[in-house]
Amino acid sequence: MARWQPDAPGRLAAAALDLFEENGYENTTVIEIAERAGLTKSTFFRYFPDKREVLFGRGTVTGLLLEGIASAPPAAGPLDTVGNALDALGRTFFTADRREFSSRRQAVLSANAELREREALKRIDLTASMIEALTRRGTPDLTARVAAQLGALAWEIAFDQWIDADNSEDFGPLARQALIEVRTAGTLR
Amino acid sequence: MARWQPDAPGRLAAAALDLFEENGYENTTVIEIAERAGLTKSTFFRYFPDKREVLFGRGTVTGLLLEGIASAPPAAGPLDTVGNALDALGRTFFTADRREFSSRRQAVLSANAELREREALKRIDLTASMIEALTRRGTPDLTARVAAQLGALAWEIAFDQWIDADNSEDFGPLARQALIEVRTAGTLR
Structure with missing residues (x-):
């Protein structure tokens, strides 16, 4: 039996991101990701069903969002x-130390059709959870x-601003401002 | 060379819908769909890249929607x-003679995860086209x-109402009414 590995999913995601940047998503295998993270293939599959999932966590964001909605x-x-929930996400997940990773991750997703598709489906799941x-x-x-x-x-607007290298604001306030703008735009005829 | 087949994609979609209802999506092959439509496998692949696409047309709805937006x-x-475009869609595509097919198609999509995923991605493409x-x-x-x-x-709200067996209203007016309701809901704090 494999020993417990501290933050194995985080290490796998970081290794995957490095490799996707270096060699491209298509040219990277699960074995390479596991090796780069200093873990085994079977550890990989304990956390993710396949390569496509490695940059998509396991419901952390959804959980935080739902807590934020319930606790408003x-x-x-x-x-x-919803603003309360996005604020909570900014305080606990989209924190300053995660900005660089998020920005690099987004660049990798945008460059690959399969990952863009996965991201789009994740957004739909998140929206359904919010509803x-x-x-x-x-x-x-x-x-x-x-x-x-x-x-x-x-969220999408605030996230794009937040990962921008020129931005220095936190995710929460950006999301609050984006919500105001979105609501105003929605009142148009 | 195969001869030109009148409305081959429509016949393939109708045959696929029948077979998906009878045997399930997973248990139906492209060859069976082509045979039921009285066409060949190669004709199928001239119109659709794979089985997953057969109920998703080839951009007709997107084209009508974009025309409707441009001609407002x-x-x-x-x-x-957007209301103008949904109206146009109701006049030219979601017409009374299509209601039964649309309703059966929706039941098949709802019952299969792969098709639901395909539908979700189509919605995202349509939204991007509207933007x-x-x-x-x-x-x-x-x-x-x-x-x-x-x-x-x-659109989603109006479509669900339109395919309901108890409904007798046309798609366009349902969509206009849904737009009013959606806009009102969006002004809430």
Whole structure:
């Protein structure tokens, strides 16, 4: 039996990112990723079903987002609730020490159709999770669907700004500002 | 060389839908679909790269949507422009004679993870096309992104209503009504 490996998924993701940058996603194998991380292939498959998943974590972001929605003040409206969740994500996940990794990861995703597809599906899952969490707070279905879509869009905008080398603001405030802009744009005829 | 076959893609889609309903998506082969349609395997591959694509047409809906956006009155706001495009789609594509096929197709998609994934990606492509078409009309980027997301949501809502056996309204009016509801929901705090 393999010993427990501290932060094996994080080390695998970091190794994969290095290799994808160096040799391209298509030319990198799971064995190479495991070796670079100083781990075995079977450890890789304990955490990820295949190569495509290695940069997509295992639900951490979804969990934080759902907690953020559930813990918003009861009186908060649906968009403020989503803003609360994005704030929480900025405090605990999209932190300054993660910015460089996130930026490099995004460049790798953008360069590969299969990874872009995986990312798009992840966004859809996240939106569905937000809708469910909002509905659980009593938000009517249609409102929850609109708030989740606008929230996902604000997230995308804030994330692009946050990983920009010229940016020095934190993710949370960028997301709050993006939500305001998105809401304003949505009131147009 | 095979002769030209009238509406080969339509016949292949109809045959595929029958077989997916009868035997399941996983248990149906491209050869079976072609045979049921009275066509050859090579004709199938002239129109579709693989089995997963056979229920997804070849850009017809996207083309109609983009035409609808481009042909909206110049003074129309972004959401009215999207409404114009959904109306056009209702007049030319989601017509009464297509309702039963659309409803059966949706049931097959919902029952299969691979097809649901394909559908989700198609929605993302459609949203990207709407953003591009709106931007070409001079809609600012952020506004175009919001309008396209709200438009996609209104489409989804209207489509679900339209394929419902109890519904007797046309797709266009349902989409217009859904757009109004979606916009209202988006103004919440």
